[in-house]
Amino acid sequence: MYRKKDNQTTIDDYLVPFGGYLLADNRWVIKAKMIPWDEIEGEYADLFPSNTGTVAKPARVAFGAMIIKETLGLTDEETVEQIRENPYLQYFLGYTEYSTKKPFDPSLMVFFRKRFGLKNLTEIIETICKMQKKDDDEPPATGGGGTTKPEELKNKGKMLMDATCVPADIRYPTDLGLLNEAREITEKFIDILYEPLRGKIAKPRTYRNSARKKYLAVAKMRKPRKNQLRKAIRQQLNFVRRNLKHIKALASYHQISPLTIAQGLQLETIKALYRQQRYMYEHKIHTVENRIVSIGQPHVRPIVRGKAGANVEFGAKLAISVVDGLAYLEKFSWDNFAEAMTLIEAIECYYVRHGFYPASVHVDKIYRTRDNILYCQGKGIRLSGPRLGRPPKEPDKALKKQTRQDELDRIAIEGKFGEGKRRYGLDLIKEKLKETSETTIMINLIVMNLARGYRDLFVIFSKSVLSSFRACFLHFAGRFIPAVA
Numbered sequence: 001m002y003r004k005k006d007n008q009t010t011i012d013d014y015l016v017p018f019g020g021y022l023l024a025d026n027r028w029v030i031k032a033k034m035i036p037w038d039e040i041e042g043e044y045a046d047l048f049p050s051n052t053g054t055v056a057k058p059a060r061v062a063f064g065a066m067i068i069k070e071t072l073g074l075t076d077e078e079t080v081e082q083i084r085e086n087p088y089l090q091y092f093l094g095y096t097e098y099s100t101k102k103p104f105d106p107s108l109m110v111f112f113r114k115r116f117g118l119k120n121l122t123e124i125i126e127t128i129c130k131m132q133k134k135d136d137d138e139p140p141a142t143g144g145g146g147t148t149k150p151e152e153l154k155n156k157g158k159m160l161m162d163a164t165c166v167p168a169d170i171r172y173p174t175d176l177g178l179l180n181e182a183r184e185i186t187e188k189f190i191d192i193l194y195e196p197l198r199g200k201i202a203k204p205r206t207y208r209n210s211a212r213k214k215y216l217a218v219a220k221m222r223k224p225r226k227n228q229l230r231k232a233i234r235q236q237l238n239f240v241r242r243n244l245k246h247i248k249a250l251a252s253y254h255q256i257s258p259l260t261i262a263q264g265l266q267l268e269t270i271k272a273l274y275r276q277q278r279y280m281y282e283h284k285i286h287t288v289e290n291r292i293v294s295i296g297q298p299h300v301r302p303i304v305r306g307k308a309g310a311n312v313e314f315g316a317k318l319a320i321s322v323v324d325g326l327a328y329l330e331k332f333s334w335d336n337f338a339e340a341m342t343l344i345e346a347i348e349c350y351y352v353r354h355g356f357y358p359a360s361v362h363v364d365k366i367y368r369t370r371d372n373i374l375y376c377q378g379k380g381i382r383l384s385g386p387r388l389g390r391p392p393k394e395p396d397k398a399l400k401k402q403t404r405q406d407e408l409d410r411i412a413i414e415g416k417f418g419e420g421k422r423r424y425g426l427d428l429i430k431e432k433l434k435e436t437s438e439t440t441i442m443i444n445l446i447v448m449n450l451a452r453g454y455r456d457l458f459v460i461f462s463k464s465v466l467s468s469f470r471a472c473f474l475h476f477a478g479r480f481i482p483a484v485a
Contacts, residue, residue: 008037008060008094015097016087028088030457031450035063036127037094043120057104060094062112066443067450068092069109070425076109113436121442122329126353128446129326132453133354155380159350159358160322160413161330161367163339165303165313166441169430173293173302173314175286176229179236179277180215181295182270183208186243189267192258193250201253204246211239233281240274269298290335299434303336315429316441321346322413325452327445328353332438340369347381357381362410384410420444 011022011029022029037060044059068089069079080102083089087098095103171177187206194203218224218232247267251257257264273292280288293314294300303313319331319342330346331337343363351357360382368385376383384406420426424444431437 009091009096011091013096014087014091017098022088022091026088027454028092030454031067032092034128034131034450034453035067036124036131039127040124043123044115047115057108057112058094061103062115064093065104065109066112066116066439067447070440070443070447071451073425076106079109080104080106110436113431113439114433116439116442117435118332118438118442121439121446125327125329125442125446125449128449128453129328130353132326132449132456133324155357155359157323157350157354157356157358158360158362158409159347160362160410161319161343161346162364162410162413162417163317163319163331163342164417165305165317166315166426167313167428168294168297168300168315168437169428169432170294170297170300170314175233175277175280176215176218176236178273178293178295179233179240180211180219182273183211183215183236183239183243185266185295186240186247186270189259189263190243190246190250192263193247193254196258197250197253204250206243206246207239211236230281233277237274237278237281240270244271244274266295269295272298297432297434297437299334299437301335316437318441319346320413320416320445321350322416323350323354323358325412325456326449327416329442329445332441334434340367340372343367343372344375347375347379360384360406362406362413364410416448420448424448 011024014022016022040063041059044062048056065079065083068074068083069076072079072082074082083093083103084100090098090103093103187208190204190206214232214235218228221228224232259267269292273295276288276291280286291302292298293302300314303315303317304311305313307313316332316334317336318329319337319339321328321330328349330349331342343361347357347361357379358381361376362384365385368383368388370388373383373388384403386403417426424447425440426444429437429440431440
């Protein structure tokens with residue numbers, strides 16, 4: 001059940017204890033004005049079609065709590081405590097007066113992350129960016145006085161684009177380590193399935209002590225030889241195969257399985273993991289389609305990045321474009337994808353957002369395919385980077401200078417990735433479920449765009465103050481300092 005609010009809380013409506021008042025230039029007051037609360041609440045209310053049951057927390061509380069958590073880098077428990085202690089945070093969540101009570105239980109943060117899907121959060125990012133765009137970036141009107149043809153529009157602006165991987169919080173996967181973990185989990189499942197049958201049938205033998213010793217004998221080696229590692233993997237494969245066979249036999253004695261739904265899903269993950277590991281062992285390879293690298297997070301995939309520090313990362317891959325400091329999500333996937341294939345679609349999205357194509361697109365070499373180059377030439381867009389083919393014998397100084405400037409302009413998107421991974425939570429996603437991980441990643445993008453808007457307002461305010469100070473100084477200086485002929 002959900003009760004929709006008629007009007008959002010304003011700074012004048014909020015009651016502060018001891019006769020105080022909220023400052024209008026506080027960052028949380030300013031950021032509250034940047035968020036389309038009414039649109040968020042409209043979509044949030046659709047998740048509760050029933051008019052019965054416990055009343056859900058307002059959309060502003062749910063969404064705002066996630067913004068606070070990722071902005072300050074807090075845990076769920078600490079987020080609730082900070083909200084209880086800070087009147088500005090309570091105003092940000094839409095409360096009308098200060099209260100010392102807990103706004104909600106920290107466990108509700110998990111449900112908040114589940115309710116906001118990837119599609120809804122993408123639309124929220126687009127709305128927030130649209131609210132911060134310049135007036136001259138509005139799409140051309142199509143009604144009344146006629147329509148503007150795309151070929152009549154002039155290309156404007158710069159679009160920066162790149163892709164990155166957002167690492168998930170998993171242990172570095174090895175074939176031997178994954179099989180050992182699968183063996184230990186299946187042993188627990190055997191114990192659970194056998195407990196109701198104790199005294200009726202003999203308990204299947206799992207050889208868990210022997211299996212543990214054989215695993216540690218190789219795992220403790222600093223650098224095991226190839227034949228030793230293959231032998232250890234074969235042994236663990238056999239132990240897991242035997243355990244899965246016992247689980248199937250024990251499950252036949254139960255009409256209703258004593259395993260929980262989560263344990264049943266984990267068992268299916270282990271079966272898929274066993275098939276993949278058996279296939280790779282028999283064919284002597286180390287890659288397989290949709291490879292499972294974590295039993296607890298089976299949606300995580302290895303993303304080959306080719307970086308010096310980490311050749312392979314494990315997490316979601318994002319394709320992001322940056323325009324005027326605002327980050328737009330172009331593609332989100334847990335599987336690896338070719339970055340160059342997302343450029344044309346991203347440029348078309350730029351046209352939908354702004355009403356014209358960009359004058360230049362700044363990317364790295366991987367985006368400079370023939371299809372992308374021909375597309376940009378047809379739209380009158382300059383694509384950064386070196387030309388295909390052999391370099392010219394005599395370098396063009398103007399082209400060299402332009403290439404250098406393009407490299408400097410592209411630093412901004414690398415800085416955007418650095419901001420998300422160093423300042424906010426994109427360096428390590430600690431949520432375990434697929435949907436909660438996606439929500440956390442999207443909230444971090446929203447937080448970065450809000451921070452960008454707040455910095456822009458601060459710069460405008462600073463320029464206004466400096467301009468007023470300069471005018472006053474020149475006024476008084478003209479009265480006391482004689483003019484120089």
